[in-house]
Amino acid sequence: MHKIKLYSVFLTVLAIIFGxxxxxxxxILRPDNLVNLLLFYFLIAGLVFSATTVTGxxxxxxxxxxxxxxxxxxxxxxxxLWFTILILTSLFLLSRDWFTWLNASFLVLTLICxxxxxxxxxxxxxx
Numbered sequence: 519m520h521k522i523k524l525y526s527v528f529l530t531v532l533a534i535i536f537g538x539x540x541x542x543x544x545x546i547l548r549p550d551n552l553v554n555l556l557l558f559y560f561l562i563a564g565l566v567f568s569a570t571t572v573t574g575x576x577x578x579x580x581x582x583x584x585x586x587x588x589x590x591x592x593x594x595x596x597x598x599l600w601f602t603i604l605i606l607t608s609l610f611l612l613s614r615d616w617f618t619w620l621n622a623s624f625l626v627l628t629l630i631c632x633x634x635x636x637x638x639x640x641x642x643x644x645x
Contacts, residue, residue, distance in 0.1 A: 522591055543557060603629065
């Protein structure tokens, strides 16, 4: 329990740091440089991953079935990763003017299938 509390505090502080750095990056640096653009995507990824992991963990802890807290944290971090991939891919597609609802639907369906595959694979290993 102490380790999970440490992880959640670390991820919360990390989300705050990424958020402040993102605000500074947006207000000060120009987006025409490749390094600044990659830094923007990195900061977005860090912010989305840490924020969704902590939020998902506390939602599961509050409203979920009583399980081990380690399972809550691992599920939240995995789904935070999927959400981060979804956001980053959508932002990239938007920047190239390739974003359509069809592409977004395929992206969401791909991530849903990947999550379902991982859940069924985990259940087959346990049986």
